[in-house]
Amino acid sequence: MEAFLTGLDSLMNPQVIVAIIIGSVGGLIIGAVPGIGPAIAIAILLPATVFLDDLVSLVLLLGVYGSSMYGGAIPAILINTPGTPVNALTTYDGYAMTRRGQATRALSLAYSASFFGGCFSILAALIALFAFGPYLRDLGALFGQRDILMAAVLGAVLLIAAHRQTMGLAALLFAFGFLIAMIGRQTTRQIDRYTFDIDYLFAGFNLIVVIVGIFALSQSLILLTGKDDDPPEARVTRGALLGFTELAKRKTIAVFSACYGTVMGIIPGVGEFVAQFFSYSTARALSKEPSRFGHGSPEGLVASETANNAVPAAAMIPLLALGVPGEALTAMMMVVFFDAGIKPGPDIFENNPDFLFSLFTALLIINLLVLITLLISSRTIAKMIYIPNRFLGALIMILSFVGVFSIRNSLTDCIFAAGFGYLGFILRRLNWPLVPIVLGLVLGSIIIERIAAGAGQVKSLVDLVNRPVSGTLFIVILCVLGFILWTSIQNRQQADQ
Amino acid sequence: MKAPKDIYLFEDGLPGGTVDGFKSECPPDKKFKVENLFEFKRGRGDLAISAFFLGLALFFLIFFFTETGWDKRKLPQPFGTYLAHQLGLVEMEGRVPRFGRLLKQSWLIPMICLALLVPVAIWNFRASLRVYKWRQRFGLPTDMRYEFEKYGQALEYVGYFILYTLAVPILGYLLSTLILGTFLTWRLGYRSRKWIGIGFASSFAIVLVFRSFLQIKTPVSIWLYDQLPAALRGFMLTYF
Numbered sequence: 001m002e003a004f005l006t007g008l009d010s011l012m013n014p015q016v017i018v019a020i021i022i023g024s025v026g027g028l029i030i031g032a033v034p035g036i037g038p039a040i041a042i043a044i045l046l047p048a049t050v051f052l053d054d055l056v057s058l059v060l061l062l063g064v065y066g067s068s069m070y071g072g073a074i075p076a077i078l079i080n081t082p083g084t085p086v087n088a089l090t091t092y093d094g095y096a097m098t099r100r101g102q103a104t105r106a107l108s109l110a111y112s113a114s115f116f117g118g119c120f121s122i123l124a125a126l127i128a129l130f131a132f133g134p135y136l137r138d139l140g141a142l143f144g145q146r147d148i149l150m151a152a153v154l155g156a157v158l159l160i161a162a163h164r165q166t167m168g169l170a171a172l173l174f175a176f177g178f179l180i181a182m183i184g185r186q187t188t189r190q191i192d193r194y195t196f197d198i199d200y201l202f203a204g205f206n207l208i209v210v211i212v213g214i215f216a217l218s219q220s221l222i223l224l225t226g227k228d229d230d231p232p233e234a235r236v237t238r239g240a241l242l243g244f245t246e247l248a249k250r251k252t253i254a255v256f257s258a259c260y261g262t263v264m265g266i267i268p269g270v271g272e273f274v275a276q277f278f279s280y281s282t283a284r285a286l287s288k289e290p291s292r293f294g295h296g297s298p299e300g301l302v303a304s305e306t307a308n309n310a311v312p313a314a315a316m317i318p319l320l321a322l323g324v325p326g327e328a329l330t331a332m333m334m335v336v337f338f339d340a341g342i343k344p345g346p347d348i349f350e351n352n353p354d355f356l357f358s359l360f361t362a363l364l365i366i367n368l369l370v371l372i373t374l375l376i377s378s379r380t381i382a383k384m385i386y387i388p389n390r391f392l393g394a395l396i397m398i399l400s401f402v403g404v405f406s407i408r409n410s411l412t413d414c415i416f417a418a419g420f421g422y423l424g425f426i427l428r429r430l431n432w433p434l435v436p437i438v439l440g441l442v443l444g445s446i447i448i449e450r451i452a453a454g455a456g457q458v459k460s461l462v463d464l465v466n467r468p469v470s471g472t473l474f475i476v477i478l479c480v481l482g483f484i485l486w487t488s489i490q491n492r493q494q495a496d497q
Numbered sequence: 498m499k500a501p502k503d504i505y506l507f508e509d510g511l512p513g514g515t516v517d518g519f520k521s522e523c524p525p526d527k528k529f530k531v532e533n534l535f536e537f538k539r540g541r542g543d544l545a546i547s548a549f550f551l552g553l554a555l556f557f558l559i560f561f562f563t564e565t566g567w568d569k570r571k572l573p574q575p576f577g578t579y580l581a582h583q584l585g586l587v588e589m590e591g592r593v594p595r596f597g598r599l600l601k602q603s604w605l606i607p608m609i610c611l612a613l614l615v616p617v618a619i620w621n622f623r624a625s626l627r628v629y630k631w632r633q634r635f636g637l638p639t640d641m642r643y644e645f646e647k648y649g650q651a652l653e654y655v656g657y658f659i660l661y662t663l664a665v666p667i668l669g670y671l672l673s674t675l676i677l678g679t680f681l682t683w684r685l686g687y688r689s690r691k692w693i694g695i696g697f698a699s700s701f702a703i704v705l706v707f708r709s710f711l712q713i714k715t716p717v718s719i720w721l722y723d724q725l726p727a728a729l730r731g732f733m734l735t736y737f
Contacts, residue, residue, distance in 0.1 A: 405715065418662075432546075451600050456597055460593075
């Protein structure tokens with residue numbers, strides 16, 4: 001309780017309050033504009049966080065992360081274009097409702113479902129912190145260098161497994177990210193890895209340079225070389241509060257969708273997509289009117305929106321508990337931890353429990369603030385849909401420069417960011433997944449660091465896996481690898497038939 | 498709360514994708530599965546970029562022996578027996594070196610990475626080549642020119658970005674940003690006064706927020722500012 005109160009106290013800081021407001025309202029707008037998305041916004045904001053307090057930075061990024069999916073539902077429902085990729089399923093039922101003249105009903109239902117999903121997972125995390133906090137403090141002692149190393153390896157394996165039909169590509173791009181992470185001078189023995197005697201490479205690639213290039217600049221190039229959309233006109237009327245009454249009638253779907261979102265969010269590498277598709281298909285299986293799914297079913301809308309909004313808070317759990325990010329956005333947040341000198345992982349329960357309470361309480365406030373903003377200004381935010389894509393591309397390019405340059409005052413960084421941006425542009429055009437590159441960088445850095453730190457305790461190969469946690473994680477890794485192999489064989493057999 | 502075993506989101510095809518006026522006696526299989534949402538098809542530029550990644554993997558493999566400290570390696574001898582001992586296959590006599598010493602060596606991480614990168618790059622290139630040949634065989638378009646034209650178009654904007662980067666130490670962050678913001682708006686075809694004004698104002702707003710308000714770092718030595726009177730130079734360097 002003391003930690004909770006200390007956490008609340010740190011949220012009273014005016015800087016934090018401003019970060020909550022900017023993050024949540026900004027994220028809402030970013031989500032509502034198709035073509036930007038939270039990953040690009042966070043990539044651009046990352047360098048600015050270097051100059052801010054760690055809690056302020058994280059709250060700002062969490063605001064963008066948590067609120068963008070609310071905003072993303074607006075164009076998904078009104079113009080059949082998801083604001084963020086995870087709102088794709090919302091278009092199926094949301095836009096069908098708009099075509100039937102029920103745009104306001106669909107929006108209000110999406111807002112209330114999102115709010116429910118968001119608050120459900122935050123409250124679940126807070127209750128878990130209250131209930132298990134004292135025990136979690138002892139968890140730190142169980143986690144050594146080798147255990148975190150295994151957790152990072154598990155994160156990598158899950159990431160690759162989650163890419164289903166593109167596992168080979170995910171493995172290739174993960175290895176590419178890992179390769180970038182290792183370039184530079186090895187600190188312990190002063191041996192250079194792939195530096196080719198180029199001064200710039202001695203310090204290695206800065207994580208933010210790669211992230212801004214791969215995510216922000218590449219998307220800017222996609223927008224600049226594409227065409228402007230011509231979205232149809234959509235009208236939003238008053239009555240956004242009615243969604244809560246309708247949600248109450250569909251509480252079963254809302255609750256299991258929120259559960260799916262929370263559970264899938266916790267598993268590294270899985271995330272919003274799988275959560276919402278599982279909840280959507282389950283909702284359809286349980287529904288009395290399954291044929292309406294995809295044709296304007298409110299239940300379908302509730303299932304997809306609840307599940308994807310339950311993920312952000314849950315996705316913070318593996319990041320905070322194990323120090324292992326599960327997807328791109330939490331990987332970017334990891335950079336804030338690196339800069340702040342905080343090492344997320346089991347020790348955080350012992351050393352900074354108030355920090356955890358601050359984060360989750362801030363997320364709760366963000367959800368509330370977003371809902372209020374949406375209820376009073378839905379019509380204004382809906383107008384953001386009409387900003388031309390290519391003009392946005394130009395703005396993202398200008399913002400990317402300041403983002404990259406401010407890190408080390410290096411023009412070379414900007415030129416390398418341009419190179420990564422160009423590569424990201426080509427990969428985006430070919431539909432290759434970009435997330436494995438970033439996770440390769442972040443998890444690769446963790447693996448390199450933990451191998452170096454844990455080497456002193458390793459007498460034999462078995463020592464890597466003979467601890468309770470590392471052993472368990474190793475078994476899980478083997479199981480996941482076995483599952484991948486089994487599904488590959490099954491798919492091959494089906495294809496042959 | 499168990500997920501259905503066989504997940505079909507839309508058994509009758511994607512929403513909005515059906516034509517109500519015609520019904521065949523033998524409808525095509527339009528079941529839409531979860532797997533379809535993750536469906537990936539290799540496009541026309543795929544072979545080129547797969548070849549690029551294979552080349553990159555081989556490049557790093559070739560330089561592994563000179564760029565990772567491999568030449569300064571310290572391997573326990575006989576190494577094969579040592580590895581077999583670590584895997585519990587044989588016993589070694591005398592004092593066995595710690596495995597941790599091997600983990601500390603600088604070439605180990607690159608070796609682990611290349612052990613993943615090189616095989617998957619070869620596999621990916623092979624898969625891409627198979628799709629390319631398949632397209633050729635069935636007379637599907639394989640010409641990559643359109644894709645390369647798009648890459649060329651993007652290079653133009655990459656060029657603007659690099660020029661902007663080089664212009665900042667000469668003209669300063671404010672002027673360079675205003676020029677780029679206005680020029681890009683014009684270049685993209687928004688040539689009315691209204692849009693040029695919006696482009697100019699947006700660029701100015703970015704400078705105000707990031708440089709004047711957030712005090713994000715920009716180059717400290719700017720040629721144009723050096724030509725200004727001392728007081729104005731200090732002001733410009735601090736806020737713009």
